[in-house]
Amino acid sequence: MDDRIQKVRNIGISAHIDSGKTTLTERILYYTDRIHAIHDVKGKDGVGATMDAMELERERGITIASAATYCEWKGHQINIIDTPGHVDFTIEVERALRVLDGAVLVLCAVGGVQSQSMTVDQQMKRYNVPCIAFINKCDRSGADPDRVIAQLKKKLGHNAVTMQIPIGLEADFEGIIDLVTMKAIYFDGPNGEIIRTEDIPEAYMDTAQAQREALIDSASMFSDDLMEAALEEQVTEELLIAAVRNGALARELTPVFIGSAYKNKGVQPLLDAVSHYLPCPADVVNHALDMEKDEATMVLETNPDMPVVALAFKLEDGPFGQLTYIRVYQGTLAKGTAVINVRDGKKIKIGRLVRMHADQMEDIDQIRAGYIGTLFGIDCASGDTFVSPGLSVTMTSMFVPNPVISLAITPANNSSLVKMSKALNRFTKEDPTFRTYVNNETRETIVEGMGELHLEVYVERMRREYDVELSTSAPRVSYRETITRKADFDYIHKKQTGGSGQFGRVGGYMEPSPDEDFIFENNVTGGAIPTQFIPACEKGFKACLAKGPKMEFSVTGIKIVISDGASHSVDSSDMAFQAAARGAFLQAYAKAAPVIHEPIMRVVVETPTEFQGVVMGSLNQRRGMIVGTQEDGPLCAIEAQIPLAEMFGYTTVLRSLTQGQAQFTMEFAVYRKVPQSVAEELIKKREDNKRQVA
Amino acid sequence: MLKNDLMVKNPLRGLVNDTNTLLAKGEFGAILARAGVGKTAFIVQIALSGLLQHKNVLHVSLDEPVQKVSLWYEEVFRRFAESYGPTPVQHLWETILTHRFIMTFQVEDFSVSKLAERVSDLTEQAIFFPQIILIDGLSFSEPPTEILNALRPLARQWGVGVWFTARIHRPEATDAVGSPKPPDAIIDLFETAIQLDPDDNRVHVRILKGPRAKTEHAGLLLDPSTMLIMDKSVQ
Numbered sequence: 035m036d037d038r039i040q041k042v043r044n045i046g047i048s049a050h051i052d053s054g055k056t057t058l059t060e061r062i063l064y065y066t067d068r069i070h071a072i073h074d075v076k077g078k079d080g081v082g083a084t085m086d087a088m089e090l091e092r093e094r095g096i097t098i099a100s101a102a103t104y105c106e107w108k109g110h111q112i113n114i115i116d117t118p119g120h121v122d123f124t125i126e127v128e129r130a131l132r133v134l135d136g137a138v139l140v141l142c143a144v145g146g147v148q149s150q151s152m153t154v155d156q157q158m159k160r161y162n163v164p165c166i167a168f169i170n171k172c173d174r175s176g177a178d179p180d181r182v183i184a185q186l187k188k189k190l191g192h193n194a195v196t197m198q199i200p201i202g203l204e205a206d207f208e209g210i211i212d213l214v215t216m217k218a219i220y221f222d223g224p225n226g227e228i229i230r231t232e233d234i235p236e237a238y239m240d241t242a243q244a245q246r247e248a249l250i251d252s253a254s255m256f257s258d259d260l261m262e263a264a265l266e267e268q269v270t271e272e273l274l275i276a277a278v279r280n281g282a283l284a285r286e287l288t289p290v291f292i293g294s295a296y297k298n299k300g301v302q303p304l305l306d307a308v309s310h311y312l313p314c315p316a317d318v319v320n321h322a323l324d325m326e327k328d329e330a331t332m333v334l335e336t337n338p339d340m341p342v343v344a345l346a347f348k349l350e351d352g353p354f355g356q357l358t359y360i361r362v363y364q365g366t367l368a369k370g371t372a373v374i375n376v377r378d379g380k381k382i383k384i385g386r387l388v389r390m391h392a393d394q395m396e397d398i399d400q401i402r403a404g405y406i407g408t409l410f411g412i413d414c415a416s417g418d419t420f421v422s423p424g425l426s427v428t429m430t431s432m433f434v435p436n437p438v439i440s441l442a443i444t445p446a447n448n449s450s451l452v453k454m455s456k457a458l459n460r461f462t463k464e465d466p467t468f469r470t471y472v473n474n475e476t477r478e479t480i481v482e483g484m485g486e487l488h489l490e491v492y493v494e495r496m497r498r499e500y501d502v503e504l505s506t507s508a509p510r511v512s513y514r515e516t517i518t519r520k521a522d523f524d525y526i527h528k529k530q531t532g533g534s535g536q537f538g539r540v541g542g543y544m545e546p547s548p549d550e551d552f553i554f555e556n557n558v559t560g561g562a563i564p565t566q567f568i569p570a571c572e573k574g575f576k577a578c579l580a581k582g583p584k585m586e587f588s589v590t591g592i593k594i595v596i597s598d599g600a601s602h603s604v605d606s607s608d609m610a611f612q613a614a615a616r617g618a619f620l621q622a623y624a625k626a627a628p629v630i631h632e633p634i635m636r637v638v639v640e641t642p643t644e645f646q647g648v649v650m651g652s653l654n655q656r657r658g659m660i661v662g663t664q665e666d667g668p669l670c671a672i673e674a675q676i677p678l679a680e681m682f683g684y685t686t687v688l689r690s691l692t693q694g695q696a697q698f699t700m701e702f703a704v705y706r707k708v709p710q711s712v713a714e715e716l717i718k719k720r721e722d723n724k725r726q727v728a
Numbered sequence: 729m730l731k732n733d734l735m736v737k738n739p740l741r742g743l744v745n746d747t748n749t750l751l752a753k754g755e756f757g758a759i760l761a762r763a764g765v766g767k768t769a770f771i772v773q774i775a776l777s778g779l780l781q782h783k784n785v786l787h788v789s790l791d792e793p794v795q796k797v798s799l800w801y802e803e804v805f806r807r808f809a810e811s812y813g814p815t816p817v818q819h820l821w822e823t824i825l826t827h828r829f830i831m832t833f834q835v836e837d838f839s840v841s842k843l844a845e846r847v848s849d850l851t852e853q854a855i856f857f858p859q860i861i862l863i864d865g866l867s868f869s870e871p872p873t874e875i876l877n878a879l880r881p882l883a884r885q886w887g888v889g890v891w892f893t894a895r896i897h898r899p900e901a902t903d904a905v906g907s908p909k910p911p912d913a914i915i916d917l918f919e920t921a922i923q924l925d926p927d928d929n930r931v932h933v934r935i936l937k938g939p940r941a942k943t944e945h946a947g948l949l950l951d952p953s954t955m956l957i958m959d960k961s962v963q
Contacts, residue, residue: 189793548818647849654855662787662794662830663846665837673794706822 039336039404040314044113044361046137046163048154054170055140058295058304059103059114065227065302066105066112102348102359102406104389104396110309113406131158132429133347133361133406136312137165138304143177143292146666147185148640148699155190164282166289166311167192168304172200173207173294181667183290192288195252195278196245198303200292201238210292210300211238213246214274219303226298252287253277275310282311315404320363322419322427325376332427338366338402341422342373345429346409349416349464356460358409359390360401363429365422367407368400373420376428382420386410415463437469437482438633438678438702440510441489443496444478446503454479457500461492468492482512485700486682511633511679513716514705515582516591517626520545524598525621527614530605537605538563538614540571541598544622546591552579553593563599563611570608571596574615583620584628585720590705594619629707630716633678636703639688641696643670648691656680657709675703679712750774751860751889751920756876757938758917760894760910761924765931767893768792769955770924771862772804774891778860779824786858786888788843789832790865797830797864807954829856835865840878847886861890868894871913892918910936924950933957 047055063069102115137158158165169179186194198210209220211234222228234242250269254261257277263269281287289311293300316336322343323329334343342365350357372383388395390408401407419428445451458470469482483489486509496502524541547553554572575594582589641649649672653660658676688696751757761767775785789797809817850856866872883890896910915921920938924931931950951958
């Protein structure tokens with residue numbers, strides 16, 4: 035294997051919002067000499083952390099777009115993708131995990147394993163990303179790494195092993211004891227850059243020895259050599275590291291490290307851990323779909339001499355044009371070579387190649403298999419696969435959820451309209467969960483997304499980055515219509531008003547289809563409807579789905595079966611059968627007991643126990659069904675299912691109820707029928723709107 | 729229709745008392761078994777049987793997170809419904825869910841006063857009024873007399889029957905199949921005590937104490953493959 039590739043790590047830093055990912059990344063960049071001063075996330079110095087490149091992120095103290103950056107540590111080349119912590123931006127996290135080989139799961143020593151950590155962990159499982167855990171904020175009051183490790187085991191089911199123990203905790207947090215080298219490590223100097231290694235203090239010796247025993251016990255399950263050495267009491271550092279690495283790569287062991295990025299403690303040992311325990315690109319098996327073999331799965335080889343297969347995983351609009359973040363899985367992407375975009379078959383010549391460091395860059399000549407880099411001036415969408423000419427494979431498509439919330443946006447003037455469409459074009463390419471369309475009736479531009487904050491951020495970005503003046507409507511929930519019982523149709527479309535006539539008859543039934551959005555089944559026998567008109571029938575039915583007859587919401591969960599019909603040798607046409615299908619749809623739909631469905635969100639509120647009662651009250655008022663409460667020390671998590679329509683503005687309510695101490699995450703769970711009273715209200719509102727428009 | 733079917737065919741109906749419930753208000757019941765025999769599956773079926781009658785069930789778990797407890801319910805309900813035919817059950821499931829509330833505590837943090845505080849949070853705001861309480865995971869290595877004594881007046885006040893799962897241990901000296909009879913000190917704490925007793929390929933449901941204790945062994949089994957309760961006569 036190429037020696038260089040063994041020294042490459044593509045890692046992500048994933049965690050719950052506010053557990054200190056960006057601060058940690060900032061420290062990593064400082065210790066690896068990529069930056070020469072440290073700035074805080076919500077910096078008083080007005081500079082902000084290097085990874086939070088967007089102005090908006092700096093202001094809100096959250097990471098939105100995952101910036102990719104590159105650094106070197108003791109001969110290892112590390113590519114870091116800083117991932118967003120808010121659940122509304124989950125697609126970013128998922129995309130980042132798709133291109134990573136390993137991840138650092140950052141946990142807060144006080145908050146522990148929170149709901150977002152669970153979501154992130156599930157994503158890591160889905161993409162089989164090995165990880166190590168870093169328990170941050172050990173200097174905070176209430177820090178309890180042991181509790182967090184217990185939660186890692188219990189809540190996330192990790193086989194977590196302690197690799198370090200703290201010397202002091204909270205305000206007395208001084209340093210750490212490394213259980214592999216059995217040394218105490220202190221971090222001196224103004225920014226913790228001077229590492230002082232000493233013997234373990236007497237008071238910690240017994241604990242350290244007991245914990246090391248436990249570590250060896252767990253690790254020996256992954257290495258026979260270590261087991262033998264343990265029996266002979268001759269465990270070496272190399273053996274122990276190799277065994278833990280084996281376990282971590284198989285995702286059967288999660289080594290846990292501790293520290294406080296803010297206080298500059300524990301970051302350098304974490305970098306050592308990244309090189310020791312996370313995989314190099316060649317350790318990971320990546321798959322692609324072979325388009326020529328009916329999308330059969332094929333294994334890609336991390337070999338720079340083979341034909342290129344690369345994935346564009348993120349787009350950014352920089353000051354010099356579009357930047358495309360790309361991960362090369364096979365072959366070498368070199369300046370001046372040509373590749374094909376598999377999605378549209380277009381040939382692209384590779385111009386400038388750079389390596390990104392947040393918003394600064396460095397020119398390079400090639401990106402070899404296993405590396406991450408950035409292309410300049412390539413027109414593509416995120417998720418596109420680039421391959422060498424002659425190859426026809428695509429990387430596995432990523433799971434993209436449907437949006438649940440929409441907003442109408444209106445530009446203030448013509449110049450804003452131009453800028454807005456430019457911005458929307460960019461955003462929809464960058465983020466597949468963000469969609470846009472023009473409502474044909476109201477002529478309004480509608481944007482759709484995964485949550486209130488998701489849309490809010492894009493609207494803000496339009497204002498700031500693209501200088502668009504715009505107004506927005508109140509967010510609207512994406513309701514849907516569906517039917518609840520079977521209904522027959524038998525409709526004749528007949529028109530004879532001069533010229534050639536139109537004739538088509540379709541008969542059959544519609545019924546609910548809980549698992550599929552739309553199923554069309556053709557059971558016509560004996561040529562009652564000639565075969566060439568069947569697609570026209572399907573088209574006619576499909577056309578009715580976009581706008582349901584009941585409330586004009588899109589119709590889903592419906593199965594149409596046509597079993598009978600009639601045609602005319604002269605007057606029947608595609609057009610006539612499309613019209614007949616539309617008539618048949620309307621005829622049966624009213625009889626099929628249509629209902630309105632609304633998106634129900636899974637909401638998890640994490641709050642100090644003393645606010646549990648009021649928080650439950652606030653959830654209950656929102657037509658919520660509280661599934662359960664989970665007490666865990668001083669904190670409590672309340673899980674509920676609540677209609678999205680009731681969740682607008684909940685952030686503010688929760689903040690005032692709990693003195694700002696609670697937080698919540700929200701993700702789409704299921705579509706469910708709206709209660710009768712709400713349905714009536716919706717119908718009334720729609721009629722009012724119609725009257726206003728008229 | 730499905731709901732009626734499920735209720736009529738519910739094998740637990742053989743255990744009901746004169747008031748058509750498994751436990752009268754203020755009474756305690758226990759499911760006793762060794763580890764891994766199916767206590768949680770059994771208690772979830774008691775809960776589902778109550779939920780199908782629109783009774784509000786408060787499930788208190790001392791060692792599983794909310795999501796895992798929910799999974800137990802989903803799984804048992806799905807198997808339960810599947811065993812009666814392929815009728816769609818989604819609607820019924822959503823209806824009964826509104827009658828269930830899961831509360832989880834760390835074993836070491838659990839106390840009756842904490843539970844009382846949480847229940848009053850729910851009742852005072854009219855969020856949830858429990859009619860059956862299940863407590864899963866309480867340690868019975870020593871009889872938890874203190875907890876039960878503190879809980880009894882509250883159970884009467886709330887008007888609920890409370891079910892517990894209790895893990896019993898096989899005496900070290902014996903390798904015999906099946907479980908020993910649990911100590912009287914534990915059985916005495918409850919009005920109804922049901923023991924799950926595994927043999928080679930079946931789990932027998934034995935009623936040690938309660939209104940039906942004298943009438944044979946209720947004729948019930950726990951199917952080890954599905955963990956569903958079934959009538960012996962059906963087998």
